[in-house]
Amino acid sequence: MTASLEEVAYKLAAGGKGILAADESASTIKKRFDAIGVESTFDNRRDYREMLFRSEAMSQYISGVILFDETIRQNAKDGTPLVKLIEDAGSIPGIKVDLGAKPQPGCPGETITEGLDGLGERFKEYYDLGARFAKWRAVIDIGQHIPSYTSILANAQALARYAALAQAAGIVPIVEPEVLMDGDHDIDRCYDVTEWVLKEVFQQLFYGRVKLEGTVLKPNMVIAGKKSSKQASVAEVAEKTVRCLKNCVPTAIPSVAFLSGGQSDEEATAHLDAMIRAGGLPWNLTFSYGRALQAAPQKAWSGKTENIAAGQAAFTHRAKMNYLAALGQWTPEVEQKKAA
Template sequence: MSETLQDIAAAMMADGQGILAADESTGTIQKRFDQIGVENTEANRQAYRELLFTADEAMKNYVSGVILFDETLRQSTLDGRRFAEVIKAAGAVPGIKVDAGAKPLALFPGEKVTEGLDGLRGRLQEYYKLGARFAKWRAVIDILPAEGLPTTGAIACNAHALARYAALCQENGIVPIVEPEVIMDGPNSHHDVDTCYKVTELTLNIVFDELYAQRVDLTGMILKPNMIVPGQNGPQVSTREVAERTVECLKATVPAAVPGIAFLSGGQSDEAATEHLAIMNQIGGFPWKMTFSYGRALQQACLKAWSGKKENVPAAQAAFKHRAKMNGLAALGRWRAEDEREAA
């Protein structure tokens, strides 16, 4: 495969395939393992990631890229193959999460900014040598209308960080996934779909202004946005409305030069995330490819089937393959509800 930013981005947006987000931090995977009663040790984390990356049918047919955590990029299979090489052998692109997490934003009560720019150039150079060809940086935008949040200042601060990260990635031959996530889950998520639309529209406009200001090549990046969904405790709408409003918002904000959009699932159920993506691709009429970049929505059934037991690996890989296949169909606009009933 060519190593240009554009060719890497094109490979990440291969037809009928999407990106597996396996970049859970040690703290986040603790929550996943707690649900299935598995101790959060490096050996268990390695075993679980090996299960995913060696699920040949899923990886070769439905996964175009894998976002890794720092520890995972440095790990190998039990027989000594580095994970990055296993992913490449399956035809997917290895990637790396590079942000240092969302921290409280000074003088902006209740809002956060993602940190991690200090020393990023050197880390990207090391990650490139380790095999990573794309990276991910997540900004977190909370909607709390009663408190006047989000503020334009906090959105702009996060957008500037995203743009500086993206520029550093491209300087070092790495495709940036730009992820400004407007949050839909959480106990205070009471907003309606119109509010999500307005906040997402504002956020994306500011993000692309900053990307332009930082001279980021839009043809060598991937956007990872939220869908236009109401808060989990707000008034709910149909899957069709979510798909239509999402397409409408993206057409109003995302330049046609961007080669692809890989959605986050953001607290949606497995099937809802799949159905929304399928309907958007059935609607069509947009200049970019649209696919998935799911973490929990791809892994939850797999994790449950595995439950930390070696004898459950085949069943877990089958569950992973099923969800990956469903989302691969959705990326083509071919998913149907009855497809979910086939044996995983």
Template sequence: MGQFRMTDLRNIARRLVAGGKGLLAMDESNATCNKRFAAAGIPQTEDARRAYRELIITAPGLSETISGTILYDETIRQTKKDGTPFVKILVDSGIIPGVKVDVGAKDLAGHPGEKITEGLDGLRERLKGYFQMGARFAKWRAVIAVGDGIPSRGCIEANAQALARYASLCQETGLVPIVEPEVLMDGEHTQRQCRVVTEEVLHNVFDQLYAQRVMLEGMILKPNMVLAGLTCHRQDNLDEVAEATVECLLRVVPASVPGIAFLSGGQSGELASARLNAMNLLARSPKFRLPWALAFSFARAIQHPALDVWHGQDANVPAAQQALLHRAKCNLAALNGEYSAAMEKT
């Protein structure tokens, strides 16, 4: 990797988490997008998906809160109704285009209840194609379930190696890798169990990133917050979540990583913003000095209100965009430790 490209990777990674902005994940597969459309009574067609994505990327002032958008393979190839490529719209507004490159989590052979993310075959050529289309970063998601006897060492190590191989291929191609090892919220596990698993997963991920010679200054980590399972009898308060998450990350994430962009993982928009706010308040306290920026990389926690308002109707686009921008601005406030529940009534 040449010195010029290494500098490019560092600069892009810093831009993605700089200035108190975050990432908007709009990389849902067609199947997932169609499922959400069906629930909202919206036609499950390519044109409807295109119209919805146009609504998002043309929201006025989106670049004030969003530094980069994660697109899907279909989306990065789409255009506005007038023929303007989505990638051009994003670049012209100052938003960095990225793309999801894994092909989904599949059953891991010999490990009941566990998944391995696939998509390494042919990835080098696909990454080159995405770079030519204008993408400057990519994303790969691994999913780790917590339950009776899981996660296994085999599952953790297999996913960590896949993440590292993907990240190395990205940097070879000139793309900043978003490394996303997600410990799932599903289940009745405690916050303590989530923290133990998250630490083990991240230890393995960074061991593999080092083994695959990934330049840590040119990547972004996209982890889960340290949370109890959705069906756990005890749900921790905001301060408990913030402290457990920050302490966990300080133990395992090297200081050379420029930023951590949290996933929402199925949290409501309001709760994701509140927890992000609590972490950024903690980061400003004398107890902690964080070496990396804390940001967000939310999907449903930003998009969901807009989809509810839109309903597939052109007349609803302005109101849907305002709903989208409101959630983005709430998260911007959270990055500055200025979010409050009162903002939800504005």
């Protein structure tokens, strides 16, 4: 029996499990590998991801995995499709379908995410390859005179078109409007922009006739820019993020899975935990982390076969910490019980 959109969307954030974002583009994974002294070859990328997908973390803490086009087509070293490794662990395969953010004409310093052309046909192929959910990321930067309404509207409309196409293909859309934390803005500025963006996105999802019950939201947390001289406490980030979501996100959305957006591993975990502890949330709240789940295992692995067990242990530890956070059970003390 094929799971419905609603069932998949709910399962992606149920019971404390969360999503592994392993959808780095070729250029991004190269940067990650360069940092640990590993050449970004087809085989090395396969071996690294196979290491993650064969870890015990997959069955215990990971609900779904967002894949890149290359990875959804790859087989493990023994010939098993990587998608099957994910499915055998009880996790759901997903796929990144956008083609990246490109400069937006008439909007200096702003971008528009591309990839809508031919997307309906690509969805059919990805469904046949095993994908049951997808991801599209819109990028909203905060700076002097930006974001503009022109950019927010264009990105929200693209998200809505993508989401409608995904659902038509039987695939759950993850809608990701990311307000970047790269600037020097304070947390209140982030709140205002995030609220503006989320309200416009849900307006466009309504106009696009997207079924919210079969949709997952992947938002940024409300947090000060990395260059801001005034960083907010964990409690303030949690309070303002929850307040912003309650003001903007319909209760029909079953699952909200946060991106980490450049936060440190422990910050991303602590903020999620504080939000869950606040209680009174109408959605399943969890994580959809990339770097915040992968930095530690990448470093532990460093491209060496003899380090596979250490890499898997590091990944399992980070996944467990975020699983506990999604249940409101994480503490700094349990964080210190590092992977062996």
